[in-house]
Structures are given as structure tokens and as C-alpha cells.
Amino acid sequence: MAKYIFVTGGVVSGLGKGITASSLAMLLKARGYKIFMQKFDPYINVDPGTMSPFQHGEVYVTADGAETDLDLGHYERFIDEELNYTSNITTGKIFSSVIEKERRGDYLGATIQIVPHITNEIKAKIHEATSTSGADIVITEIGGTIGDIESQSFIEALRQLRNELGKENTMFIHCTLVPYIYGSYELKTKPTQHSVIELRGMGIQPDMIVCRACEPLPDSLKEKVSLFCSVSKENVIDSVDVKNIFSVPINYYNQKMDEIVLKQFKLNVKESSFDTWVKFVDKVDNLKDEITISLVGKYVQLHDAYLSVAESLKHAGYANNCKVNINWVDSEELEKDVDLSEVFKDTSGIIVPGGFGSRGIEGMIKSITYARENKIPFFGICLGMQLATIEFARNVCGIKEASSTEFNVNCPEPIIDLMEEQKGIINKGGTLRLGNYDCKLVDGTMTQKEYGVKDIKERHRHRYEFNNKYREILKEHGMTFAGINEKADLVEIIELKDHPHFIGCQFHPEFKSRPMRPHPLFNSFIRESIKNI
DSSP, rough: EEEEEEEEEOOSSSSSSSHHHHHHHHHHHHOOOOOEEEEESSSSSSSGGGGGGHHHHOOOEEOOOOOEEEEEHHHHHHHHOOGGGGGGGHHHHHHHHHHHHHHTTTTTOOOOOOIIIIIIHOOOOOHHHHHHHHHHHEEEOOOSTTOOOGGHHHHHHHHHHHHHHOTTTTEEEEEEEEOTTTTTTEEEEEEHHHHHHHHHHHOOOSSEEEEEESOOOOHHHHHHHHHHOOOGGEEEEEEOOSSSSSGHHHHHHHHHHHHHHHHHTTTOOOOOOOOHHHHHHHHHHTTEEEEEEEEESOOSSSSGGHHHHHHHHHHHHHHEEEEEEEEEEEEHTTTOOOOHHHHHTOEEEEEEEOOOSTTTTTHHHHHHHHHHHOOEEEETTTTTHHHHHHHHHHHHSSTTEEETTTOOOSSEEEEEEOGGGGGTTTSSGGGGEOOOOOOOOTSSHHHHHHHHHEEEEEEEEEEEOOOGGGGHHHHHEEEEEEETTTTTTEEEEESSSSSSEEEEEEEEEGGBBBBOOOOHHHHHHHHHTTTTT
């Protein structure tokens, strides 16, 4: 039987439940166990796919095409396992599924209620994750904070699951805040106590308490938390602030968090292969060289909108023994009368990531022109690739009205357009290309050399495609179409000749980058940018 760990949060949001869950997953994987992870999000949206990035940060896409919460990016980066559609369950998904079953008559005329119908559906999603993954241990993070009305049905379902499976097969880890009060100069455990009281009121006694604090808790406070919260002292874990989130698993390893979990589950505490991670973190903490990359986007006020891109740049920096600093450039500001040489004066490379809509587009195009003309390493992702082809069409091929039908449905020169079969579909999700798609790389291209293979699969999330009617004229003027989806004859990757690094890709390589295994396209971009210091 699979074992289940549920990670909840109390007092305030932003305590690091996702990093705690990811760190524990990494430690358990290092012990030789197969791990799978889930996130329960209490919001009523079916998924974050139609949310504004300012609302919820980036949308993370799994290999099978599920649009999910950005926490899944942390999960995959920490445990280096591909997750799937069962990894992000929302209130919207649960209610939609139950209502659909009710309309079909699956409940045989029963009155549909939160208990048992909604809670049964939640439990079914947990078991589905087990069956699709074959995991030994499934770790589920519950979004929000204990006491929120939105998450009550999830908590009730987990209470039932503990009753059904027992303590040897389920474990509750509660993350709380132990604030430091300036003036009295002391840490306070009362918020933690009240948070546990709230959790107990919903029928759940935590097995472990993770205390977020600015410094380690003294033994006296651990004993106090243990006494008032009915948790053994060794199960009160410090989660202190760190300058590098990669240090969090090391902190938990030193407190034997993984051993405590395995003992409760009566599983063997196998020898750990964690040393590799410890050496990696030491390397990251001691990088001496630095580089600045300008990220030009329309959502830069919220850095989480580009979380995976930012992390991928850092991964490539680690591989090249260099710390990557990001200069966040608002593309709308570039549409004003600004001196681009001043904006990019300390920049070694320019990246234009994905996005939707017409706002800030001309500013991104100006930055692409600047990178192309000044031989600054450039990397365009999704929208960034599309705009690179539009910029090239306008300024090199002389197609002055080149644009995208996303920005102007009646544009006379649609370099970027919907495929014929997409036109007329109303639902926004209905026209998106999501998840893994094949790509054939062209021999002799920079991209093919970086990958070292000819056939790749990459994750997509976009609606518009490069219009093949313009392929020949762009090619004649020096653009290389380095990657093609042969099944649909779609352009996936473009390059420019006679440029140190000018690559654009239609997919999102940031979803496959890992801390110790950076994505080839990010790796090449950073490597060439370092040469431009």
C-alpha cells in the first residue's frame, strides 16, 4: 500500500509549504523511494490557465498538457520527476466532476452533498495519483491556510482518509509561523498553538510541526510546542530563513525529517544518496563570477509570472560557474522614448519570454531589434520567438506591416496566425497547444549541436503559430528554421546566422530545466552571454 503525506499551513500564507513538501520529497527519493506530488488548490477555477499572471503567477504545464499551479515547478525541479494531470486538483475540478456525474445520473437520484460526494471525489483523486504514478509515497500540499472556508472540504476528506488508512499509512505535517517580536526580543509560539487548535477542531491531529522562524527554536520552545500541540519534541522541526532555498532540504536532513517519516510508516531507513545535493548547494553558495541578463516582459511587476524562466537562467549559471542576476525590464516602458543603450548598458544577454495579448508588444520588438543589431545574445520563448520572426520580417525582409492576428485580427501580413482548424473555436483552452510535442532538429544548427540529438519532445502552451506562407522569404534573408514539428509542419525553433546567439523556440524549455541539469537552450544562452561580459 502507498503511504500518504499531507502538508498543511497555518497562521499566514507564504510560509513555504511547497518548498517543505518538495524538500521532504527529495530526501525520501534519496532514500530510494518512488515519490509523487500533488497540490490541492481551493479556488473554484478549474485550473489557472485562464487566470491573469498577476493573479497567480506563471502557469506550469506538465508533460501531458495539464495547466497547473506554479508550485508544481518547485516539485519537478526538486525531485526531477515528471508529474501529470493528477498533480493539481482544484475545487473547480472537484465540483465540475461531481456535477457532471450528477447530470449523467451516476448517483442514482441521491441528494448531492459535500459529505460524502465531494469528499469521496477528493479521495478518489488521491488514489488516482497513486495508480497513475505507481509511487511508494504520495505527498499532497493543501493550498491556503487552515481556517479558510474554501479548503474545508479538502481537510474533511483527509480526515476521513486518515480514519480509513490509519496512522501507519498517513502523516500530517503542519507548517506554522513562530514570529519574533521586536521590543520583547523573543520568539512566540502562541500563533502555532492556535493554528493547531484550529486544525484539531477539524478533526486532524498533526504528526509533525514545521516552524518557520528567523532563527532556530531553542529547546525550551520546542518542548512548549510539543506539550501544547501533542507532538513529540523530535517532530518539531525548525524551518529557518535561508539565503538559498536549495539549503532547505539540508536543514531538514540534519533534523532527520525523512527518518521520522519513514519510522512512522514502518518503512526501512535506507542509505541516502544525498551527498550529491550537498556538494551542489556548496557550489551554488560559492559562485564568484556574475552576469546580468535582461528579461523583457509585460508581467515583470510580479516576478512569479516568470518563475520557471528565472530559475532556468540560474540553473544554466550554475553549470557555467556563474551567478545570474536578472534585470527586469517592463516592455511597455520601452515603447516610450527611451535610450535602449542605457536600459541594456550592463546586459550580457536579452531574453523575451512568453505572454498573451498586445500590451507591451512593440517594446519587446524594440529589444529584439537592439539584440539583433548589436550582436547581443538573444533567446526568445514562445511569444518571444513569434516576435523575433515579426521583427525580422519587418526590419530585414521589408514586410513593414508584419504582425500577428493575435494583436490585429485583420493584419495584412500575418507572420503569426491561427491554424485553419483553430479558427472559430470560442473556448480559449480549445485552441491551445499544450504539453509535449515532437520536434525534429535540423543538422548543423546551433540548436541541434546543443541538444546532441535530432528528435526531441518539448512542452508547449500557446495558441498562435508561425505562418508557413512566409517561411521562404525569411529563409532567403538569413533566418534558419532549426526545428520542425513534422506531423503538422509547424515551425518550432528559429536561429539567425552571423550572430553569436539568436535563438527562438515556440515551446517552453523552462519547464524541463533542473538545478543540476539545465536545459540545453538556456545553457547555450548563458554560456554565450558570459562571453559578452
